[in-house]
Amino acid sequence: xxxxxxxxxxxxxxxxxxxxxxxxxxxxxxxxxxxxxxxxxxxxxxxxxxxxxxxxxxxxxxxxxxxxxxxxxxxxxxxxxxxxxxxxxxxxxxxxxxxxxxxxx
Numbered sequence: 001x002x003x004x005x006x007x008x009x010x011x012x013x014x015x016x017x018x019x020x021x022x023x024x025x026x027x028x029x030x031x032x033x034x035x036x037x038x039x040x041x042x043x044x045x046x047x048x049x050x051x052x053x054x055x056x057x058x059x060x061x062x063x064x065x066x067x068x069x070x071x072x073x074x075x076x077x078x079x080x081x082x083x084x085x086x087x088x089x090x091x092x093x094x095x096x097x098x099x100x101x102x103x104x105x
Contacts, residue, residue: 014094017057021093023048047076057097068097074104
């Protein structure tokens with residue numbers, strides 16, 4: 001990643017109600033040592049590291065919903081949740097607070 005891209009990543013502040021996540025890399029090799037082509041990797045990852053958290057979300061009723069995770073936390077999110085963004089050929093996700101299934105402690 002170019003230096004300017006690292007700076008860009010540190011400057012990203014998600015909108016209220018969103019987390020900015022770096023998905024975990026999928027394994028490229030099986031436990032028996034066989035390398036997998038990109039077409040055989042299967043489903044998208046459902047876990048990743050939170051790089052930034054948006055401000056509390058205000059619901060339609062006016063209640064505040066706090067972020068379920070903070071920067072540095074590992075989270076599991078819905079399989080098809082999030083909006084993909086590519087920065088320097090690496091995919092990142094903006095995921096809604098409600099799409100977070102669990103925080104790994």
